[in-house]
């Protein structure tokens with residue numbers, strides 16, 4: 224899978240670089256072949272140009288006979304073009320294993336639609352390379368603006384269309400159609416779709432959305448380009464009849480497809496869109512402090528704590544790791560990354576609501592991982608020795624990568640989390656191993672705040688209340704990454720082992 228981790232997406236650059244080298248050789252070989260062909264053409268053409276073209280000269284006569292007997296067949300039947308093509312084919316076969324599959328193109332298209340939705344971006348803007356919500360400053364301004372082609376937009380629209388999602392198919396196919404109209408008559412070698420394809424799919428999308436008159440006018444436009452198409456002619460007749468008899472559904476404003484997982488969708492998206500500001504300090508008058516937590520380990524270099532929220536308790540530890548440590552951890556995890564899974568009943572499986580790859584690192588993997596465990600234990604005051612904490616989970620988000628609102632702790636006794644036999648996940652400490660260019664904040668939905676990605680900082684929160692119940696206020700999410708390569712590392716600490724480190728409160732409700 225390519226789309227679910229930016230590390231894999233970057234790997235795909237290598238495959239394309241090799242293809243580029245092959246194409247350059249092909250172009251060089253074909254150009255030289257055509258140059259030689261043209262030289263022959265011009266030589267013979269010059270002989271015929273002479274008005275007194277004569278064969279009196281025995282040398283000319285000889286060369287005419289030799290040309291017709293030998294030169295022409297050898298030129299016409301040359302297999303140089305074929306062998307150039309074969310070399311190009313071999314180049315593609317060589318990287319075939321690394322080429323993204325259909326599920327990658329689907330995943331990449333869904334990523335663009337997710338960014339469109341969560342960040343309220345217009346499709347027209349996106350297609351022209353602008354990441355902006357109407358009336359707001361751009362969320363991301365790339366160094367070099369890139370835009371999408373008509374065929375690109377068609378592909379995105381087609382992915383939505385194929386799943387019956389006409390809300391998105393209409394937006395993207397409209398853009399595809401208008402770009403195709405602009406460039407009608409000139410086509411790109413690589414395009415697999417055309418204006419007719421866009422009009423055809425768009426008309427059907429409008430029909431399904433109940434907008435018959437739009438479906439009709441698009442089908443009529445289609446027939447201007449391809450008047451002999453029987454199917455579309457029948458559709459025109461059908462749409463006309465529906466409009467005349469008034470039996471067509473009335474067009475209601477198109478709704479985004481409902482996701483059952485996102486009852487709190489509006490709050491979540493608002494938090495993701497929130498501009499990056501001071502995390503907690505200004506709004507809540509919370510503070511920053513140096514913490515030694517009574518640990519000799521922190522005496523010389525106290526932890527830099529920013530208190531973000533009191534209920535649920537969330538703190539951000541700045542400069543928790545160094546750049547070098549972050550690089551080491553990413554490097555160790557890189558070769559082991561696998562599509563992230565989520566708990567589903569008693570099983571674990573991949574899900575559209577979590578797009579990333581992850582790997583587990585034992586503390587024995589490297590002294591850096593061990594040192595990190597020691598630091599987490601010192602800062603949190605918790606016992607991380609096995610089996611009281613899970614291994615370090617290193618996560619690399621993919622294209623539009625996200626983790627929709629969830630709890631880290633188990634909410635059902637059947638959860639695979641209990642397999643460790645050390646209770647539920649009492650606390651999370653999540654370290655940002657990278658920065659991002661835009662998006663990717665960690666949003667706490669019910670608690671109504673979001674923490675931007677702060678490289679090398681660690682975010683700590685309690686998932687359980689002192690009485691052991693899950694804290695419903697900790698519902699949180701990783702917002703879709705709008706631009707950049709987001710890496711985090713999770714350390715989940717379990718209940719057992721912490722009995723004297725985080726004892727119950729006097730009030731059983733605590």
Ligand SMILES: O=C(O)CCC(=O)C(=O)O
Pocket residue numbers: 618626631653663664665666699700701702711713
């Ligand atoms: O990446 C984030 O900001 C949140 C990640 C998260 O919640 C998780 O991995 O459980």
Ligand SMILES: [Fe+2]
Pocket residue numbers: 629630631699
């Ligand atoms: Fe989480």
